[in-house]
Amino acid sequence: xxxxxxxxxxxxxxxxxxxxxxxxxxxxxxxxxxxxxxxxxxxxxxxxxxxxxxxxxx
Numbered sequence: 001x002x003x004x005x006x007x008x009x010x011x012x013x014x015x016x017x018x019x020x021x022x023x024x025x026x027x028x029x030x031x032x033x034x035x036x037x038x039x040x041x042x043x044x045x046x047x048x049x050x051x052x053x054x055x056x057x058x
Contacts, residue, residue: 028036
């Protein structure tokens, strides 16, 4: 039952957020995307390490 509620909330969020993003004039240049993309992998590694520590501590 909880899975269905989560899926329903995600679907409603998609139906609301996607049109809002399409109407906005928010655009990023390739340079800005490159700067942000440089941070994604290190942040994911840090997140995995924190999750492993939390798993083994509990």
